[in-house]
Amino acid sequence: MGCLSELGSRIYLHIPLVCGFIKTTWIPMxxxxxxxxxxxxxxxxxxxxxxxxxxxxxxxxxxxxxxxxxxxxxxxxxxxxxxxxxxxxxxxxxxxxxxxxxxxxxxxxxxxxxxxxxxxxxxxxxxxxxxxxxxxxxxxxxxxxxxxxxxxxxxxxxxxxxLPCAGLTAYAALYGPVPVKSGDVVLIQGTSGVSIFVLQFALAAGATVIVTSSSDDKLKLAEKLGAHHGINYVATPNWDEEVMKITDGNGANIVIDIGGASSLIRSVKACASGGWIQLVGVIEKAQADLNSLPLLAIVKNVCLQGILMGGADRFRQMNERIDSVKMRPYIDPKEFTFEEAADAFRYMDGRxxxxxxxxxxxxx
The missing domain is CATH 3.90.180.10 (Medium-chain alcohol dehydrogenases, catalytic domain)
Incomplete structure (x- = not known):
């Protein structure tokens, strides 16, 4: 005889076999x-x-x-x-x-x-x-x-x-060869998943955070989450100069670049001497003249690092840090059910x- 059990909201049937093993027959998932x-x-x-x-x-x-x-x-x-x-x-x-x-x-x-x-x-x-x-x-x-x-x-x-992508990418960007520390200035581009995770990790470390965005509403939300300064890069195209003003000419110790070629020159200009440019994305596809990049990087003595998440060991390290400060990842308030998966894709695509x-x- 088999026996019925319940797992969550699904019912399954245990069927004993002659060899002593048990086969489980499930309602379809x-x-x-x-x-x-x-x-x-x-x-x-x-x-x-x-x-x-x-x-x-x-x-x-x-x-x-x-x-x-x-x-x-x-x-x-x-x-x-x-x-x-x-x-x-x-x-x-x-x-x-x-x-x-x-x-x-x-x-x-x-x-x-x-x-x-x-x-x-x-x-x-x-x-x-x-x-x-x-x-x-x-x-x-x-x-x-x-x-x-x-x-x-x-x-x-x-x-x-x-956590698996956005959280771990942000953690890798801030806790690389020279980990973020209290008193650092961190410049973040955008308010996507990785960017908001960087904001939360940087604040937990005691850093000053500057966020750029094309939306004043998003900047207000970033500031509500703890960002110290917001720059609308549409209203202020030379946002690198604004960063230098905010930091009294010193620049940001860590710059999180998500734009790629379209933003990289300004990222270097906004970076502090001896600072780090963490390359985590290539959101914009616009053509850009990067001929000045090598000389700028030399003059600023900056380090450019491409960011990959790393493996399970880094994942566990990140989780320990999240647990130690009881950080809660920020989630966009718009909710989607399993049946609304395509709508969730469209919503994210709309940025x-x-x-x-x-x-x-x-x-x-």
Whole structure:
């Protein structure tokens, strides 16, 4: 005889087999797939049997996922590497382990985890591009400590879902070879997920923070979150000169550059002598004359560093810091359900958000 049990809102059936193992038959779960890459209307909600974990695997109930620009690029067919049709998109999630394989000893049912998607050999991440991602109600993972990272107890699933990319990128930008410290000046471009995380980490370290944006409303929100100065780069095109005024001619010790070629010259000009330019994005595609960059970098004695998130060890270091100050990641107030996933993609693509855009997957 089999027996019925309930897991969350789903019912499953245990069937004893002659060999002594147990097979679990599930009501189908839902997941999104991208069969084409023509935009957000290509997101297709499908049903599939909820899988059983193998001996060295865990089954995770996905509670929340957060969007990043990489997800938009994949859906639009603009990702720099080939993506197979039919892939489950997205990479950033937080969830709960609900079943473990027979050989798993390092994770337990009830553990709250994020998936680290910057695995060895995949500096740009594998989930949602090279392999199926996390825009699903349940997800199988290998019980690999390089893949699964427990998050601080004080965070909600929604908050924790923002950590794998934006949080870890911001942390890597501020805690590299010369970590941010009290009294530093940090210049942040924009108010996206990474930028707001930088703001929160920098404030926790005791730094003075300057934020640039094209929106006065976004600058007001950044200042409400603790930013000391805001510069509207549309009203003040020479924002590097404004930074120098604010800092009495000294410049920023750390500049977070997300624009790429279109902003890099001004980033160097706004940087303090011996400071750091942390290159975390290439948002703008505008052509720019970078002929003066080498001489400017020499004169300012600046260090330019490209930022990749790093692996699970850095993820755990970041979580320790978040836990020590009980930091809570800022999430854009507009909420999206699992059924509204395409709307969440469109909303982020419209760039009216501040902080991270999150999709609530689980209703409980």
């Amino acid at each position: 839902r997941e999104y797939r991208l069969n084409e890459f023509h935009g957000f209307d290509s997101l297709t909600l499908t049903e599939t049997p909820t899988p059983d974990p193998g001996p060295s695997q865990v089954l995770v109930k996905v509670h929340a996922v957060s969007l990043q620009h990489r997800d938009l690029a994949v859906a639009k067919g603009r990702y720099p590497k080939a993506v197979q049709p039919g892939i489950v998109p997205m990479s950033d999630m937080a969830g709960e382990i609900v079943a473990v394989g027979s050989e798993v000893t390092n994770f337990s049912v009830g553990d709250r985890i994020c998936a680290n998607f910057a695995m060895p050999g995949f500096p740009l991440g594998d989930l949602g591009a090279a392999i199926d991602g996390v825009l699903a109600e349940f997800k199988l993972f290998d019980a690999d400590p390089q893949r699964l990272v427990k998050f601080p107890d004080h965070l909600t699933y929604r908050e924790a879902s923002t 009216s958000h501040v902080g991270k855009v999150v999709i609530q997957v689980s209703k409980d």
